[in-house]
Amino acid sequence: MDPGAPVYVQELRPVAGSLGLSALVAALPLVIVLVLLGVARVKAHVAGLTGLLAAALVAWLAYGMPVGQTLSGAAQGAAFGLFPILWIVVNALWVYRMTVHTRHFDVLRRSFGRLSDDPRIQALVVAFCFGALLEALAGFGAPVAICAVMLVALGFDPVRAAFVALVANTAPVAFGAMGTPVVTLAQVTGLPLDSVASVVGRQTPLLALVVPLVLVVLVDGRRGLRETWVPALACGTAFAAAQFVAANHFSAQLADIAASLAGAAALVAVPHTRVPATQAVRVHVLTGARSEELDEPDPRPEIVRAYAPYALIVVIFSVAQIPAVKDRLARATRTVDWPFLDVVGPDGAPAGGNVFTWPVLSTGGTLVLLAGAATAAVLGVHARVALREWVSTVRELRFAMLTVTSLLALAYVMNLSGQAATIGHFVAAAGPGLAFLSPVLGWFGVAVTGSDTSANALFGALQVTAARESGLSPELLAAANTSGGVLGKMISPQNLTIACAAVGLAGREGDLLRKVLPWSLGLLLAMCLIVVGQSSPLLDWTLP
Template sequence: MTWTQVYNPLDNIWLSALIALIPIIFFFIALTLLKLKGHIAAGITVLLSMIIAIYFYDMPASMVLGATGYGFLYALWPISYIIIGAVFLYKLTVKSGQFTTIRQSIISITDDPRLQMLLVAFSFNAFLEGAAGFGAPIAITAALLVGLGFKPLQAAALCLIANTASGAFGAMGIPVIVAGQVSGIDPKEIAHFLGTQLPIISFLIPFLLVFIMDGIKGLKDVWKATSITAVSYALTQYLTVTYIGPELPNITSSIVSLLALAFYIKRTSPAAAKSFSLSPKQILKAWSPFILLTILVTAWSISFVKTMLEHMNLLINVPFLHNHVIKAAPLVKDPTPYAAVLKIDVFAATGTAILIACILSVFLLNVSPKVAWTTLLETVKELSRPIITIMMVIAFAFISNYSGQSSTLGLALATSAAYFPFLSPFLGWIGVFLTGSVVSNNALFGNLQLTTAQQINVLPIILVAANTAGGVMAKMLSPQSIAVAAGAVGLAGKESELFKYTLKYSMGFLILGGFVTFLLAWWL
């Protein structure tokens, strides 16, 4: 049995969009006004989306259940697999006592929390985003900041906001590559175009982070260090995407900004280094888990390694869903079966690279097998509630996508004609809010942006790039990201506080992105 998606069930695209918005509006209200716990808010949102899919979109109940189950499983693999590994790695450094050395090595560079934040939450976060992605950077850097003495809510929020600078290029440029695949535009051209806009945002982020921490006074105190971080990151990002491509900007920009800031601090505040007498061997041992993580995740991203490992993937067609749902015009030119295949990539998964780093770290840090096992169980227990939240969030996203609710929202925005360039980033924002992933957002709405651009006579690359840029603005408050950050710093059940913290910054950057896209659309 097959079922063809319906994108305008009420024969009025704006009324249909209003119905499709109900779960999203409820989720906002649940977290901001009702202050419900994340897993409860997400659970009710799933139920609302299921009801709308069955009663308004006439999606067969078996397919709705299939999409829900697919979302649950995808949340466990690969997302939760990656998050558990990342937090477990951090906890091993704590249990072994090596985190004290990590902390001292950072303090030996600077004891100023604002500069520590730039080193960890901004530069190191971007490096991990370029290597791993999928929530690991936020989980690791937020936990590191808490270990340095930051309050959990502040640490999580700063890392979520900082991730905006690197989110567009993700792990090895995958978001931009996917945007190219669905739109038919060369990914290098999309990256080049993004390179004219995103470095401006990347430049502003360090100043915003310092302002959030310490207001105007903080900016006055450390404006030189902040400027060095911002300029070195933004300039390297621009040069990399312009002359190399989308794969490496996060890696190059993070390394250059981290080294530039560290060098500046050493030159201007040499006294900090005398606070602790750490040998290179001590520092190397303490940081070895994260060095291993970087090496292994980077190796897993190399094409021939990935190809070799993917031969061992297990592919499972989701019952009642795989190719049972048919995409229709105007989302696609011809009726197209919607695949639903769960990929169990035991060897090729990024989580496996992280797991191997954890296993090797057990030996390098001299952690006993008993302590390691106890630590793993402790990690899983602490993350159980965030994982349930993620399962609910991803299930909602999958129901929305397979029922056509997300496409209804996109098509409604696309009817705004002359104003669509301003709204184009909002569409990307919705895509990432629903899926938690810039990659998934580009796969969902990339072609719709292309089609709309052709209809309103706007250069397609502008709107395809805006889809990515707008999506990045949603990463800091997407339910998936919030759940990951909350779980990493022990704020499970307090997702509403984190959501409210990041909401205003996300909307501010989104509106700015809308104006920039609008001007570019009618200027070029």
């Protein structure tokens, strides 16, 4: 709280004393972003910057928030977007780029191809398990692009490869990029990270039980389910169990890493995995051209080095969770009063944005940076080359960085000015129906923005306010925003474009959308029913 800044008191009904009119005005920035993205199809960073300008104007003209405090709030949101969110993404993609540079990523791909010749098992290994690992490390479209290309190299038809990669990229999204979506959710809502992650970790594992079964159906129809349901169920169960345990008892940042490794281990352990596929299955599924380089032999030391970057990340994050190490890392955390900002809510309580916390060493991005330095040493990447790859990663992500920072700045302005609270109070009128609609809001946000992180930034505070006004659990609805959001990822224009571009289907996004939309809606309905159940005595025992 800056003693030099005038105190700004949030108001819920600034427009003509009407909650409805005030909510209509407060929603304008969100409407503008969604229309620009979903209808006008403008670039995401342009939509984010335009929405930010609209939010600032509403805060200043309608809510009476001083210009200086509005700009300061936007700056804090942008700062949070850069650190820790983009700090994690940049360093994670840097590790991946080094494996590509040294061609150890090709070694890894060939290793997967040799695990089983059954394309249905290959889909589970590549799209579900390895895709979850990539989502854990990077997210933001990378898993879809990389897994789709790998499936095409294994002989999958491009359409089927893209379809499978999109549907597989669901269960791990909530904890992707080292837990970035839930970290963002906790930050914008003011809820404890452990509480939010715990509830999400009791929703998305239920998806993980189903998605592998869905994938074998997508690959080979009813025959795929009939012949490979055992390894699919084993994979999904192990994934779900590990994600639940990590999110609830260990670390949200490690949830997807633990889950992906557990799912892969379960597949390897099941005897069905090593049963060769019949020629009929291979002819039916593998309609594309299989890459000849998959047959190249790889020395065992090179295979070990290909897996090393991911093992290093697991080890470093695990060591960081040891209480003594965790406490030492936490000592470097800096908490500062954010300048030119002094905001209190309608009840007179100080807003969380008055203080900014900077976890210098304990944040996931710094730990991934350390793993990246170790990866460079293990893979034999010269320091100069490693630095060049890091700079190239930043350059490659420049528009994504602008999008994330502008959307976080928009979210902070809406939260600090009181716009999100106004909308939340208005939405709370839905009463018990709010539990059903909550995942839909997250799904819609991700479908439009392409990011669970962005959807949480936009709607997280709104969900919590609406929950408190309607008597529902704030943690439940905040988590529902994330869990519902993961099901919108497969139909987002951003992900559809990435998938089509990766497999050479540019311009056929509409065809792919028609294939994935029914699955997205069906799984969303299941998630809505889960949240409704958890808001009632039927399933409230599943919550912490």
